Amino acid sequence: MPRSFIAGVGRYVPEQVLTNEDLKRYMDTSDEWIQERTGIRERHFADRTSETTTTMGVKAAQMALDRAGLTAQEIDFIVFATLSPDYYFPGCGVLVQRELKMREVGALDVRNQCSGFLYALSVADQFIKTGMYRNILVIGSEKHSFGLDMSTRGRNVSVIFGDGAGAVVLKPTEADGHGILSTHLHSDGESAELLAMFNPGTHANHWTRENPVADFDEAEIAGMFMSHEMIDKAQNFPFMDGQAVFKKAVAKFPEVINEALAANGLVASDIDMLIPHQANLRISQMIQKLMRLPDNKVYNNIQRYGNTTAASIPIALCEAWEEGKINSGNLVCLAAFGSGFTWASSLIRW
Numbered sequence: 001m002p003r004s005f006i007a008g009v010g011r012y013v014p015e016q017v018l019t020n021e022d023l024k025r026y027m028d029t030s031d032e033w034i035q036e037r038t039g040i041r042e043r044h045f046a047d048r049t050s051e052t053t054t055t056m057g058v059k060a061a062q063m064a065l066d067r068a069g070l071t072a073q074e075i076d077f078i079v080f081a082t083l084s085p086d087y088y089f090p091g092c093g094v095l096v097q098r099e100l101k102m103r104e105v106g107a108l109d110v111r112n113q114c115s116g117f118l119y120a121l122s123v124a125d126q127f128i129k130t131g132m133y134r135n136i137l138v139i140g141s142e143k144h145s146f147g148l149d150m151s152t153r154g155r156n157v158s159v160i161f162g163d164g165a166g167a168v169v170l171k172p173t174e175a176d177g178h179g180i181l182s183t184h185l186h187s188d189g190e191s192a193e194l195l196a197m198f199n200p201g202t203h204a205n206h207w208t209r210e211n212p213v214a215d216f217d218e219a220e221i222a223g224m225f226m227s228h229e230m231i232d233k234a235q236n237f238p239f240m241d242g243q244a245v246f247k248k249a250v251a252k253f254p255e256v257i258n259e260a261l262a263a264n265g266l267v268a269s270d271i272d273m274l275i276p277h278q279a280n281l282r283i284s285q286m287i288q289k290l291m292r293l294p295d296n297k298v299y300n301n302i303q304r305y306g307n308t309t310a311a312s313i314p315i316a317l318c319e320a321w322e323e324g325k326i327n328s329g330n331l332v333c334l335a336a337f338g339s340g341f342t343w344a345s346s347l348i349r350w
């Protein structure tokens with residue numbers, strides 16, 4: 001059975017930079033608070049009208065394709081991970097197919113937030129292992145800046161997130177011990193509401209309200225999808241119980257990394273480069289400590305980009321590779337945790 005390997009990596013971050021100081025124009029915050037709690041110094045925001053989650057993804061994809069030595073027409077399947085799609089539906093995958101003038105190949109959107117890229121990578125990996133497809137484009141992209149409460153009310157969430165995109169091209173290899181060794185995916189829906197954007201949605205308060213929907217009239221029910229009241233109450237913005245997420249993240253990251261190591265008969269000291277999802281520098285530092293890894297074996301760039309959710313791992317992977325920190329034969333570990341909760345890991349022999 002073939003394995004898949006990463007034949008090309010690409011990234012795109014929009015030009016506009018917002019420092020922590022810049023955020024003070026919109027909300028009551030400080031550079032000191034943001035840096036101390038998250039390590040973030042600045043983030044990039046997409047141009048409001050000319051850039052979308054898809055257009056950024058396309059730019060990252062084009063770079064990954066060029067580096068893989070492939071044209072878009074040679075791609076057999078697209079997997080696109082995002083929580084900030086251009087449209088509620090259809091997904092961004094079909095827009096990539098259109099933008100890159102690809103053949104009428106399958107396009108799948110993955111909605112697993114911070115773990116989205118690793119879920120997407122895992123899906124693509126399975127298709128290559130079974131021989132169904134040869135060349136797969138995997139993209140993670142986010143335009144968070146369009147969906148954040150930039151007032152003081154939303155500051156615990158909005159200072160963390162940034163825009164950007166990353167992509168990889170997967171191809172099959174028969175080379176022994178090379179490529180994606182394994183992927184590991186998990187979820188625990190018990191905590192779904194601790195990090196979520198509820199509206200617009202079809203939930204009709206089903207999960208939170210004691211009264212059945214039958215008690216409401218048609219107009220009220222219609223308003224449950226999207227209403228002025230929701231907007232007035234900022235219910236169309238992401239909600240996060242930051243401390244609960246933090247606690248679970250520092251437990252689940254090491255667990256899922258160790259699971260990947262054990263599945264391959266390896267130990268933490270075998271890792272040449274760990275790329276954690278860039279959720280918070282303090283989380284990455286705790287994982288590093290728990291895994292007993294030296295500074296040169298953990299890659300972080302959240303200081304410059306903030307948390308770019310599904311894009312954070314491919315952007316970091318791409319930068320680490322460009323900086324010569326990932327070389328042939330290296331053991332690369334990718335790991336993520338976030339909304340859902342979902343968490344995941346992958347080990348790759350580069």
Ligand code: UT7
Nearest residue numbers: 028029030033037114155156159242243245246279280338
């Ligand atoms: O990738 C998705 C997964 N997400 C994560 O992994 C995030 C995990 N959680 C975190 O990273 C942290 O919980 C945060 C960085 C989000 C928040 O840090 P925290 O230490 O948990 O802060 P907090 O929400 O408990 O707030 C502490 C104080 C509050 O003030 P009072 O009530 O103590 O007076 C907040 O109002 O800090 C205040 N605060 C802020 N102050 C200045 C919250 N946000 C801000 C802000 N600037 N941006």
